[in-house]
Amino acid sequence: MTKCPECDAEIKIAEDAMEGEIVTCPDCGASYEIIKSGTVFDLRPAQSIGEDWGE
Numbered sequence: 001m002t003k004c005p006e007c008d009a010e011i012k013i014a015e016d017a018m019e020g021e022i023v024t025c026p027d028c029g030a031s032y033e034i035i036k037s038g039t040v041f042d043l044r045p046a047q048s049i050g051e052d053w054g055e
């Protein structure tokens, strides 16, 4: 089971999920991009890529 790097909540990823899909933590609402490495999934923070919040 994949866990949220931020809050350790379980994040369910479909077995047929595709690399590059975005999942959202049900607990803290953080968004992650799915990275597939072999048969396991990794998560990479998907923080406002391509967006500029002006800070």
Ligand SMILES: [Zn+2]
Pocket (backbone or CB within 6 Å): 004, 005, 006, 007, 008, 009, 025, 026, 027, 028, 029, 030
């Ligand atoms: Zn979380």
